[in-house]
Amino acid sequence: MTDAGVERRPEPVRVPGEAELAEAGLRLDVDGAVATVTLNRPERRNAMTFATWRGLAAIGRSLPSDVRVVVLKGEGPSFSAGIDLGMFSGGGEGFSDGADAEATDRFIAGLQEGYTWLRRPDIVTIAAVHGHAIGGGFQLALACDLRVAADDAKFCMKEPALGLVPDLTGTKPLVEIVGVPRALELCLTARTVLADEAARLGLAEIVVPRDGLDAAVADLVTALLAVNPGAAVATKRLLWQAPENTLEEQCAAERREQIGRLRELFGK
Numbered sequence: 001m002t003d004a005g006v007e008r009r010p011e012p013v014r015v016p017g018e019a020e021l022a023e024a025g026l027r028l029d030v031d032g033a034v035a036t037v038t039l040n041r042p043e044r045r046n047a048m049t050f051a052t053w054r055g056l057a058a059i060g061r062s063l064p065s066d067v068r069v070v071v072l073k074g075e076g077p078s079f080s081a082g083i084d085l086g087m088f089s090g091g092g093e094g095f096s097d098g099a100d101a102e103a104t105d106r107f108i109a110g111l112q113e114g115y116t117w118l119r120r121p122d123i124v125t126i127a128a129v130h131g132h133a134i135g136g137g138f139q140l141a142l143a144c145d146l147r148v149a150a151d152d153a154k155f156c157m158k159e160p161a162l163g164l165v166p167d168l169t170g171t172k173p174l175v176e177i178v179g180v181p182r183a184l185e186l187c188l189t190a191r192t193v194l195a196d197e198a199a200r201l202g203l204a205e206i207v208v209p210r211d212g213l214d215a216a217v218a219d220l221v222t223a224l225l226a227v228n229p230g231a232a233v234a235t236k237r238l239l240w241q242a243p244e245n246t247l248e249e250q251c252a253a254e255r256r257e258q259i260g261r262l263r264e265l266f267g268k
C-alpha cells in the first residue's frame, strides 16, 4: 500500500512489442489512463490461439502504472469466435500428450493468466462486444468487470458442445451473474444469447446500436475516469470480495478500506 492507501503495482515488465502482439492476433493502444486491447485477426473472426492468451497475460503484466481503464474489443465482424479450431488439429496434442496431468494443469493455468488479470482492482476492464462472442471469446468478455454490447452481439458457451468445459475462467463470473441454473442451461445447450436477453440476464450492462458502441464505451470510460482513483481501486476490491464474505467480514472490509480513504482525503 502507498501512504494514500492505494495499492502499489509491481513494476511493469517489458511491454510486448507491436510485432510480437500482431503475431498473437492482438493490438495494444495506450493513451494516458486508457489502454485498448484489440483482438485483431478479423479474417479468422478473432479466433484466439495459445499465443493470444499468452499475449494478453503479457499485456496485463506490462501495463503502464497510470492506466486505470482497459477496453477489450474485436476488429472486424466479431468480438471473438473463441479458440482457433486449428488448435485441435492433430488430436489436441498442443494441450497435452495425454500422459502428464500436472503438465497440462500448468499449461492451462498459463493460458488462464491471459484472463485473470482483468479483475485486478487497480484497473477497471470493459469488454466492448459486437457480433459473436463464442467460447473463449465469451469467457474473455466475462473476465472483464463490465460488458457493453452492440445490438448485434451473440454470446455462446460452445465448449460442452465440443466435448470440453469452459476453462478460461468463465464459469465463475457466469454463475455470479446469472446463477447456477441459468449458467447450466446456457452451457449445456450451448445456445446463443442475443443482446436483448444478455442485457436482461445481466451479461451486458448496456446494449447500444452497433454504430454507437465506440461512443458508448467512450462515455463509460469518461465516467469511470472522473471518479477518484484511490476510491475506484478500493471500491472494486470491496465489491469483488463481497459475494465470498459474510456480512461481518464485509463490514470489516468496508471499515478497512474507508480508513485508507479517510487517510488519503483528510490525512487521518
Ligand code: CAA
Binding pocket: 043, 044, 045, 047, 048, 077, 078, 080, 081, 082, 083, 084, 085, 086, 132, 134, 135, 136, 137, 158, 159, 162, 164, 165, 167, 168
Ligand atoms: N477458429 C478458426 N477459424 C475460424 C474460427 C475459429 N474459431 N471461427 C471462424 N474462423 C474462420 C473460418 O474458418 C473462416 O475462414 P475462411 O475464410 O478461410 O473460410 C473465417 O474465419 C470466417 O468465418 P465464417 O465464414 O464462418 O464467418 P461467419 O461470419 O459466417 O461466421 C462464426 C462466424 C459464427 C463465428 C463462425 O465462423 C463459427 O461458428 N466459428 C466457430 C466458432 C467455434 O466453434 N469456436 C470454438 C468455441 S469453443 C472455445 O473457444 C473453446 C475453448 O476456449 C477451450
